[in-house]
Amino acid sequence: MFKFIKRIMGLSGEYRKKLDRAYVLSFLESLTSNVPICMLLYVLMTIMNGTFGKNVIIASFIAVFIGVILRMIFRYLTDVNQSGVGYEIFARERMTFGDRIKRFPMGFFSEGNIGNVTSVITNDISFVEEHGMDTLGKITTSVIGIGISFIFLLVLNVWVALAMAVTTALFFAAFAAAHKVASEEAVNQQEAQNKLVGTVIEYIKGMPVVKAFNLAGKSHKATSEDFLRLTEAQIKFEKRFSVPIVVSQCMTGLCISAVIFICGYVGLNGGMELPFVLAMSVFAFDLAAPMLALINITAFRVADASLDRYDRVKQTAVMDDSGRAVKLNNFDIDFKDVTFGYNENDVIKNMSFHIPQHSMTALVGKSGCGKSTVVNLIARFWDTDSGKISIGGTDIKAMTTESLLENISVVFQNVYLFNDTVFNNVAFGKKGATREDVIAACKKARCHEFISALENGYDTVIGEGGCTLSGGEKQRISIARAILKDAPIVLLDEATASIDPDNEAYIQQAITEMVKGKTLVVIAHKLSAVMGADQILMIEDGRITARGTHSQLLEASPAYYELWKKQKQSLVG
Secondary structure, rough: OOOHHHHHHHHHHHHHHHHHHHHHHHHHHHOOOOOOHHHHHHHHHHHOOOOOHHHHHHHHHHHHHHHHHHHHHHHHHHHHOOOOOOHHHHHHHHHHHHHHOOOOOOHHOOOOOOOHHHHHHHHHHHHHHHHHHHHHHHHHHHHHHHHHHHHHHHHHHHHHHHHHHHOOOOOHHHHHHHHHHHHHHHHHHHHHHHHHHHHHHHHOOOOOHHHHOOOHHHHHHHHHHHHHHHHHHHHHHHEEEEHHHHHHHHHHHHHHHHHHHHHHHHHOOOOOHHHHHHHHHHHHHHHHHHHHHHHHOHHHHHHHHHHHHHHHHHHOOOOOOOOOOOOOOOOOEEEHHHHEEOOOOEEEEEEEEOOOOOOOEEEOOOOOOOOHHHHHHHHHHOOOOEEEEEEEOHHHHHOHHHHHOOOEEEEEOOOOOOOOOOOHHHOOOOOOOHHHHHHHOOOOOOOOHHOOOOOHHHEEEOOOOHHOOOHHHHHHHHHHHHHHOOOOEEEEEOOOOOOOOOHHHOOOHHHHHHOOOOOOEEEEEOOOOOOOOEEEEEEEEEEEEEEEOOOHHHHHHHHHHHHHHHHHHHHHH
């Protein structure tokens, strides 16, 4: 409970003063809530003393009325200070988290964490955002209420206060046990939820394959099993959680009984006048209110578990923690003794090469030889296991991700477009791009004509992943995005590998426009497309086995010659 308060306060940042004011106002609210009890005690005392009359009634009424009004004012001011703070805090956290995510190593996203990250963003942050401040307010009010009640009793009678202290301690012990159970089982719940989210995402993304191969039953079964796992985790949570909660409720009842019993005992022995006994008995039930409120604040347990998961993801090491913003003036690319592997299987093995700026280098070889990995390492989607990659003489690990990638444009084989307008998908390549900038880039990418023919032109929403467009059209939009960015280094990952001949001609023209004066690294699917490269690197089993121009490799590399021969034969065939 106090950990939750501390965590929210730790996230508050520039909003800390608002929350501090809310604490003070909450204390004042709790203080004024005891005015009716005090007035009851006062009325009973006047009755016993024989001084009860019209003036007492009027004074009591005024005091209670003022107390109620003040409580309403303090409650309102508390809400004003807390209202909206949660949304402001987590709007900032979302932006910070989003920036951090893009600096995570790609390995994080390939290790079953997509469901986890999705759950954090869509469930955890949203839940704390919506319920965190309200929960914080209720906890604060309840704890302060219990504290004020104890002080009130201590002033009136030490023995009654002692009885409350003991029973309240037992209550908090049971309450802590309940929270411990909740924390333990919340982990199982979250793991089940993560698995379910990941399975659902995979199921939906793979729907074309599911339908084509009649795998709906099998995939649906996997999703159903994850639903059942989540249900079982939730049921187990409720079963384990119910015992300490019942104990907490019993402790609340014990606290009431103890206060009433001690009051009665002290009263019978002449240690407390009857008005006090009556007032304290009434007060005992009022005392239980904040305890019961704490028991019923289930949102804080969920919110606390949500913050746990958020913290775990947020603490993932980023790739540029020690990097600095670097302004490059030279765009030579150097690999020096670079080794890298996925899951301890080396894909790149002690690789070294030099790419001069303003030149074209082609990477060729069989599928799985490591070509795409080289491109991914240049863009620092992954970090090397050993060795060094530098651009313009600067180690890319010494650069922030932002300062590195502002110098690099990547055109992937598998293009991803956002469920947005054509304009926004292209403008994604350059912050502050105007409509004229986007249109100019699209003309160079040979896609202006088909975009103009769309129902709403550049304002046409193209669906998730660009599903309303053909593969060639998506690729040309991707190239337009890269042209707009105008980065000095261009990485092409088999941009025309799965494109029909008609679109291939357009894309080749677009690529020619894009790479003028650039440092170009291209993964070659067709050797005919890279015959004019300044250098070609022949990669076999993660190693460079030959390098040179097209004509040089035909003579020097049997593997390159065989690859060229097979492609020529397939064209003739």
